[in-house]
Amino acid sequence: xxxxxxxTIRDVADRAGVSIGTASNVLNRKPQVGGALREKVLxxxxxxxxxxxxxARSLRQRRTGVVGLCVPLTGSAYFxxxxxxxxxxxAVQGHAIMQVLSHSDPQLELARVEMLLARQIxxxxxxxxxxxxxxxxxxxxxxxxxxxxxxxxxxxxxDTVTLDDAGVMRRVTGHLLSLGHRRVLYTxxxxxxxxxxxxxxxxxxxxxxxxPAARSRVLxxxxxxxxxxxxxxxxxxxxxxxxxxxxxxxxxxxxxxQALTGSGWRWPADISVFAFDEPAWAELVTPPxxxxxxxxxxxxxxxxxxxxxxxxxxxxPRRHVVLEAELVLRSSTAAPAGTSEPIAY
Amino acid sequence: xxxxxxxTIRDVADRAGVSIGTASNVLNRKPQVGGALREKVLxxxxxxxxxxxxxARSLRQRRTGVVGLCVPLTGSAYFxxxxxxxxxxxAVQGHAIMQVLSHSDPQLELARVEMLLARQIxxxxxxxxxxxxxxxxxxxxxxxxxxxxxxxxxxxxxDTVTLDDAGVMRRVTGHLLSLGHRRVLYTxxxxxxxxxxxxxxxxxxxxxxxxPAARSRVLxxxxxxxxxxxxxxxxxxxxxxxxxxxxxxxxxxxxxxQALTGSGWRWPADISVFAFDEPAWAELVTPPxxxxxxxxxxxxxxxxxxxxxxxxxxxxPRRHVVLEAELVLRSSTAAPAGTSEPIAY
DNA sequence: TTGAAAGCGATACCAA
DNA sequence: TTGGTATCGCTTTCAA
Numbered sequence: 106x107x108x109x110x111x112x113t114i115r116d117v118a119d120r121a122g123v124s125i126g127t128a129s130n131v132l133n134r135k136p137q138v139g140g141a142l143r144e145k146v147l148x149x150x151x152x153x154x155x156x157x158x159x160x161a162r163s164l165r166q167r168r169t170g171v172v173g174l175c176v177p178l179t180g181s182a183y184f185x186x187x188x189x190x191x192x193x194x195x196a197v198q199g200h201a202i203m204q205v206l207s208h209s210d211p212q213l214e215l216a217r218v219e220m221l222l223a224r225q226i227x228x229x230x231x232x233x234x235x236x237x238x239x240x241x242x243x244x245x246x247x248x249x250x251x252x253x254x255x256x257x258x259x260x261x262x263x264d265t266v267t268l269d270d271a272g273v274m275r276r277v278t279g280h281l282l283s284l285g286h287r288r289v290l291y292t293x294x295x296x297x298x299x300x301x302x303x304x305x306x307x308x309x310x311x312x313x314x315x316x317p318a319a320r321s322r323v324l325x326x327x328x329x330x331x332x333x334x335x336x337x338x339x340x341x342x343x344x345x346x347x348x349x350x351x352x353x354x355x356x357x358x359x360x361x362x363q364a365l366t367g368s369g370w371r372w373p374a375d376i377s378v379f380a381f382d383e384p385a386w387a388e389l390v391t392p393p394x395x396x397x398x399x400x401x402x403x404x405x406x407x408x409x410x411x412x413x414x415x416x417x418x419x420x421x422p423r424r425h426v427v428l429e430a431e432l433v434l435r436s437s438t439a440a441p442a443g444t445s446e447p448i449a450y
Numbered sequence: 451x452x453x454x455x456x457x458t459i460r461d462v463a464d465r466a467g468v469s470i471g472t473a474s475n476v477l478n479r480k481p482q483v484g485g486a487l488r489e490k491v492l493x494x495x496x497x498x499x500x501x502x503x504x505x506a507r508s509l510r511q512r513r514t515g516v517v518g519l520c521v522p523l524t525g526s527a528y529f530x531x532x533x534x535x536x537x538x539x540x541a542v543q544g545h546a547i548m549q550v551l552s553h554s555d556p557q558l559e560l561a562r563v564e565m566l567l568a569r570q571i572x573x574x575x576x577x578x579x580x581x582x583x584x585x586x587x588x589x590x591x592x593x594x595x596x597x598x599x600x601x602x603x604x605x606x607x608x609d610t611v612t613l614d615d616a617g618v619m620r621r622v623t624g625h626l627l628s629l630g631h632r633r634v635l636y637t638x639x640x641x642x643x644x645x646x647x648x649x650x651x652x653x654x655x656x657x658x659x660x661x662p663a664a665r666s667r668v669l670x671x672x673x674x675x676x677x678x679x680x681x682x683x684x685x686x687x688x689x690x691x692x693x694x695x696x697x698x699x700x701x702x703x704x705x706x707x708q709a710l711t712g713s714g715w716r717w718p719a720d721i722s723v724f725a726f727d728e729p730a731w732a733e734l735v736t737p738p739x740x741x742x743x744x745x746x747x748x749x750x751x752x753x754x755x756x757x758x759x760x761x762x763x764x765x766x767p768r769r770h771v772v773l774e775a776e777l778v779l780r781s782s783t784a785a786p787a788g789t790s791e792p793i794a795y
Numbered sequence: 796t797t798g799a800a801a802g803c804g805a806t807a808c809c810a811a
Numbered sequence: 812t813t814g815g816t817a818t819c820g821c822t823t824t825c826a827a
Binding site for chain 2: 158160169171178189193222223359366
């Protein structure tokens with residue numbers, strides 16, 4: 106059995122008895138093509154089972170139709186949804202997505218993004234990790250159209266699509282305050298993220314505005330569920346423990362509920378729980394989880410649209426889209442035990 | 451501001467005063483390269499900020515270093531983990547992964563895979579959807595080394611890595627039987643999947659062996675959580691309702707618990723629940739969920755290793771790896787109410 | 796060792 | 812309209 110190499114456009118042209126230029130024109134549905142030869146070429150291509158070699162095409166056209174996507178991970182519901190959203194919207198126009206994971210590590214992020222750039226991606230969507238300076242520089246130098254998503258709101262070198270973190274956090278905190286909470290704990294995994302910092306600031310400012318009795322507190326960078334459970338246990342057994350917890354993502358939300366369950370605390374009776382992200386299990390736990398539903402589809406749609414505009418040659422100033430998130434109030438938040446009276450907020 | 455096109459290897463060669471062949475040799479760390487020129491070339495490349503154009507390289511070498519990955523979706527914990535596992539193992543050797551989603555639709559699957567093939571991927575990992583015949587044919591015709599994962603155990607055209615579905619189901623069913631259950635419901639989303647069929651057969655056979663009192667029942671193809679809740683409610687209010695449910699994946703597990711919660715049924719008091727897949731929330735629900743932990747890492751590792759062997763030119767007969775899964779017994783399964791006595795199994 | 800030149804498979808321009 | 816040919820950026824013989 107002989108391994109014939111896949112037929113090239115030259116084989117097709119030969120078989121149809123035309124030049125390869127003509128064959129190319131036919132096979133790319135160019136208008137200037139004659140009815141007679143047209144048939145022969147298509148027939149020949151059909152018979153030979155010709156498939157375009159998009160590598161060769163990419164080299165010549167200087168575009169690959171591939172868009173890079175770099176996210177920290179896909180295990181979180183949030184990023185998984187984002188990846189699916191991009192895949193869907195990309196396929197529509199025949200784009201392919203090459204996805205890499207940074208594992209929240211600046212070095213890995215840089216390496217993976219450089220790999221994408223070397224592969225001549227036409228555009229890039231980046232959800233940066235905490236210290237993305239070198240990555241961003243490499244991207245800027247490359248000149249590849251890029252949309253930065255979800256973190257890093259105002260870099261003037263890139264188009265961005267972000268959440269209104271401060272605004273969302275203000276509403277989240279406000280909701281807890283209005284329930285009567287005055288001591289609130291905010292737990293975060295990556296305090297260095299711009300996103301996180303905006304949230305922390307907004308959290309603390311909002312708490313301050315609530316008056317002198319309000320105590321805000323931040324628990325940062327838990328290593329693993331066990332260590333986190335330990336930290337939480339310590340905080341919750343202090344003299345004046347928090348009466349509500351805000352978890353900064355679905356992983357921390359999970360760790361939080363696990364820790365509470367493990368120690369026999371109940372929510373919202375012993376402590377209210379509010380989570381950023383809407384995990385799949387939000388309605389499965391009892392009582393169900395109050396959380397922030399981030400507009401993943403809208404993020405993907407805006408980012409893609411912006412990227413397409415740049416790919417089409419749009420050269421205007423950088424655009425910064427800021428989206429709002431929705432608070433989904435369920436039963437894991439309630440007035441703290443022994444509340445005097447709720448306060449309108 | 452002028453947009454200089456990125457420097458090519460020719461620019462580097464010119465600047466270093468050598469031929470492009472020599473430059474290429476230096477930049478690819480070929481041994482036959484002289485110490486004097488070597489420095490000059492590297493310096494020139496550095497100064498110009500030269501980056502290899504891997505499209506050009508791919509065209510010449512007839513390999514891209516890209517491996518395609520086609521999975522039904524990434525929303526499920528199982529596939530998300532699989533994607534991460536592949537990404538990790540691929541990056542080690544400088545391979546890139548181009549991922550597409552079939553959304554469990556044969557047509558989409560075919561289209562996406564053909565796109566991958568047109569892009570000259572070196573190899574492919576496919577988790578096929580239910581009716582993959584045409585996709586498989588296209589792949590076989592293309593000659594691209596392919597590993598089929600997780601479904602389709604014995605196709606002689608491809609290497610495969612699968613679970614021992616029959617064996618796992620036998621153990622799952624056996625566990626329920628040994629707890630004393632005699633009426634068991636198995637709910638599945640895609641009854642056409644070879645995997646599912648193997649599970650169903652094994653389920654029914656194992657139940658039959660348990661004697662004439664044993665009743666097995668399969669609920670197939672629920673459309674959505676609501677319809678499923680309706681179906682379940684109907685079955686559970688019959689004269690002799692099942693005392694245990696086996697859910698075929700984490701999505702059905704979620705729907706099941708939601709339906710039970712919604713109707714006020716409790717597990718395992720009213721009904722035991724056993725799930726294939728280990729969702730992130732398995733330990734978050736109360737009581738925690740008994741489930742089948744599938745060896746995702748091992749699957750990815752085996753598949754990748756097999757693919758690398760083929761890429762390296764190995765031509766032996768097809769290899770079919772079958773892996774075992776682990777039963778994680780938690781509290782959502784227990785003896786049915788009013789059991790006379792458990793039966794060793 | 797180094798250089799020159801021939802591809803890789805397609806597109807795009809220009810002449811016929 | 813069609814054909815011939817240069818070209819995309821790089822690797823890889825093959826001579827020198």
